[in-house]
Amino acid sequence: MERDIFQAIADPTRRAILVLIATQAMTPNTLAEHFDSTRQAVSKHIKVLTECRLLEQQKVGREIYYHFNPVKMKEIDQWLEQFKEHWEKRFNQLDQVLLNLNSNKDEK
Amino acid sequence: MERDIFQAIADPTRRAILVLIATQAMTPNTLAEHFDSTRQAVSKHIKVLTECRLLEQQKVGREIYYHFNPVKMKEIDQWLEQFKEHWEKRFNQLDQVLLNLNSNKDEK
DNA sequence: AATTTGCGCAACCAAATAGTTGCATTTATA
DNA sequence: TATAAATGCAACTATTTGGTTGCGCAAATT
Numbered sequence: 001m002e003r004d005i006f007q008a009i010a011d012p013t014r015r016a017i018l019v020l021i022a023t024q025a026m027t028p029n030t031l032a033e034h035f036d037s038t039r040q041a042v043s044k045h046i047k048v049l050t051e052c053r054l055l056e057q058q059k060v061g062r063e064i065y066y067h068f069n070p071v072k073m074k075e076i077d078q079w080l081e082q083f084k085e086h087w088e089k090r091f092n093q094l095d096q097v098l099l100n101l102n103s104n105k106d107e108k
Numbered sequence: 109m110e111r112d113i114f115q116a117i118a119d120p121t122r123r124a125i126l127v128l129i130a131t132q133a134m135t136p137n138t139l140a141e142h143f144d145s146t147r148q149a150v151s152k153h154i155k156v157l158t159e160c161r162l163l164e165q166q167k168v169g170r171e172i173y174y175h176f177n178p179v180k181m182k183e184i185d186q187w188l189e190q191f192k193e194h195w196e197k198r199f200n201q202l203d204q205v206l207l208n209l210n211s212n213k214d215e216k
Numbered sequence: 217a218a219t220t221t222g223c224g225c226a227a228c229c230a231a232a233t234a235g236t237t238g239c240a241t242t243t244a245t246a
Numbered sequence: 247t248a249t250a251a252a253t254g255c256a257a258c259t260a261t262t263t264g265g266t267t268g269c270g271c272a273a274a275t276t
Contacts (some may be wrong), residue, residue, distance in 0.1 A: 027222075029222065029223080039222090040223095043223075062223075064222080064224090
């Protein structure tokens with residue numbers, strides 16, 4: 001099943017998983033040790049993340065290492081692109097306000 | 109209730125709402141005209157987006173205009189920051205591969 | 217060969233969620 | 247003032263989701 005990447009990062013546990021795996025590929029068991037929930041619960045999250053290709057499997061013997069796929073994560077960034085101009089504009093406006101405050105102070 | 113912004117953008121309808129309102133502030137009724145679902149359904153989505161401060165209200169008579177709050181959206185971008193280096197690294201690696209392919213071609 | 221280990225899958229359950237309908241409130245209009 | 251319009255809120259329902267337990271399979275270990 002093809003999953004929605006936005007739905008995938010909606011869960012805080014899954015976001016934590018991504019942060020962990022981004023720094024180092026991990027097996028489900030190792031990963032589960034970092035959380036309070038059971039291995040199967042973590043495994044389910046891994047499944048969701050794999051189904052939207054944020055994670056990729058690498059089988060090594062009976063272990064499965066999950067790797068982070070940054071290219072997929074980039075899709076979020078690409079979606080954000082359209083809003084970027086908005087917050088940059090606002091930042092510049094704030095900048096202008098601060099500038100005005102300063103010049104007013106100088107005038108006194 | 110304070111809402112999780114990641115959970116807020118998980119829903120495709122809410123993402124569409126954000127795109128629309130980002131270009132122009134809108135009332136719930138006007139907004140609902142852009143979707144198949146009922147006004148109340150859209151209104152619920154607006155509520156979620158407002159609760160996590162992605163939208164802000166501006167009351168004008170009996171109408172309520174909802175504005176986009178880019179500063180809040182920036183939080184997503186800040187979270188993505190930590191992964192940015194990963195996809196940039198991969199991009200550079202791909203770049204290197206293409207360079208090598210080229211130099212190999214030249215050597216022949 | 218028997219046992220242990222790592223893992224995925226299916227069934228089940230409780231909580232959350234998206235959607236609907238109905239109603240109350242406030243503001244504008246006839 | 248009576249009515250219509252814009253909106254939020256509450257109750258209810260169907261679906262989704264996060265979690266658990268139990269099972270089966272394949273690879274490693276004894």
